[in-house]
Amino acid sequence: MEKDWKLNLRYGKLTTPFKHYTLLAQGLVGELVEGFECRPGTAIIAMKIWALDANQAADVFQSIGGQIGYRVTHDIEVYETDPVKPPEDNPYGYDIQFTPF
Template identity: 45%
Template structure:
């Protein structure tokens, strides 16, 4: 199902005119940038938070997704992962997917 071309896709999902097996989550993971990646603004290795929005079947799959995608872009989840049920900014697709990948560096005391 590709809703990107549909106007008012949020309303269609909300009122059941279109159905999806996915749920929308926003995740925040504490960890380390292990391989700098200029495409995502992680020029230096070190501690960071990694945030991402996902369409997934459940929160367990969403958690697996942030770990796997994080590894793919040079991030290791070494701390807690927070999962929030949130309203989507982009429509679901035919497969689980992540979007809005953001990194926020911080300094340890």
């Protein structure tokens, strides 16, 4: 996608049915798949997501979590935020971060 995607999105030259969210939750980190690092145990998990609405964003959050090796154990906090990556044709998550405690 071109480098001016944020401007194109802002001014309507690029359209998407999706909104951008950042989600946070406390969870349990198990054995993570290759490409992710965090010690096993409790952690705050954060992820940026493009989705149709907050409910779909929470579903994507939990689905990706299950695929990479963590499980949400507390309420999910959902915030509408400015995107870092452009939207795609389907909902997706990126920029997954773990803060163990």
